[in-house]
Amino acid sequence: MTTTRAASRTSDFRTDVLLGLSLPQKRLPSKYFYDAVGSRLFDQITKLDEYYLTRTELAIMRANAAAMAARCGSKCLLIELGAGSLVKARLLLDRLDRPAGFVPVDVSGDHLRAAANELAAEYPALAVHPTVADFTRPFEVPRVPAARPVIYFPGSTIGNFDPSEADTLLRHIARLAGPAGGLLLGLDLRKAPAVLGPAYNDAQGVTAAFNRNLLVRINRELGGDFDPAAFHHTAFYNLDQSRMEMHLVSATDQQVRVGDRVFPFRAGESIHTENSYKYDLANFTRRAAGCGLRVEETWTDADRYFAVLFLSVVG
Known part of the structure; x- marks a missing residue:
């Protein structure tokens, strides 16, 4: 930086x-x-017994990663927003067909670079482009010819935004992905307090x-x-x-x-x-449509605590 x-x-x-x-x-x-300390503390939170979100989303992904990768398609340029420690991305990268590259995006530069370096060592054939940025604002994505951009936005981070802000972000994601692109999104569902x-x-x-x-x-x-x-x-x-x-x-x-x-x-x-x-799936599907995104497939756990959705850009 x-x-x-x-x-x-x-x-x-x-x-x-x-x-x-x-x-x-x-x-x-x-x-x-999410400074360096905050990022480490959040990693600890995701491993707590009480914190159902991460383990539930990971279970959904482990069971359905092949289907998710198929939705992403061949020569996918995977762009992860709020990338953190890149644990979930590995499940996709293991199954993607000839991925064109991986762009983890996060505001915590030191934490991101350390995680990206570790991942690059594990996937030496993969072009990894760590990008320190606030993903709610415009940022540069590497240009990769003939690649299909797919935005990966896990962890139900979309839930941290008020409804109008979330809609603005979804429209921003649709523009970032482009007409042939897609969005793989984690969504925490409504449940008992x-x-x-x-x-x-x-x-x-x-x-x-x-x-x-x-x-x-x-x-x-x-x-x-x-x-x-x-x-x-x-x-x-x-x-x-x-x-x-x-x-x-x-x-x-x-x-x-x-x-x-x-x-x-x-x-x-x-x-x-x-x-x-916390979201209702039917309501979210309608809101996404108003932001230029169409839900193509939804995966949930048995308790319907959490969902992972694949959305395509409309038009």
Whole structure:
């Protein structure tokens, strides 16, 4: 990453943090969870007993990866958004027919490059192009002649976006894939709050550490003076919005400085750090159609906790 790009990312981070902390309901974008420490903590979360999402999605993929790879087609340029540790991508790469390349995209540069280097060593014939970028914004994809772009967006990360933002992102993905392209998407489905709650409130406190690490990052990169111990993690299911919400709740009346700005907190006041929307398949299919994407095939687990969908770009 060049110095200019790094400075630009810090500027975006500062702008988003100052704006979010100025809102009546303070809010921080969840994409900033994923610095090197946050990425490692999230990897730990995915292995927790309570966190059903990753193991359920992996089970669906292991059972259906050949069918998914067939949908991707020959000479697929696989572009993974929010790539993380690239565990799920391996299941596809093992089965793709003559893949044209793999483009893992993530905001956490060090974590991404380490994972991409490891994967490239395992697949020496595969062209791997790690791309450090915020996938919600335009970024450059390598040009590979005669390749079919397929966007891989696992983990139900789409659920972290409010509905209007998710629709904007789906339209962006459709443009990125192009008329002959496709989208392989992980989607967390609606289910009982008794299942959802523990997944975001694990007994070991890893999710709490992941949530508080956002404050540590603000201190380090933006000159903040948050005391992470003065905020406690909470997560709950918002039934009206069909989403899990994560918050950091101030334990006391306090003031926090970020750079030259001061933000007051009342005891019990929260910073809303993440949403995780849970979807109804029929409703999502209709919304995707309005964004230029047609659902071609759906794979789920026996409990219908999670789904993986293949969508084609319409027109």
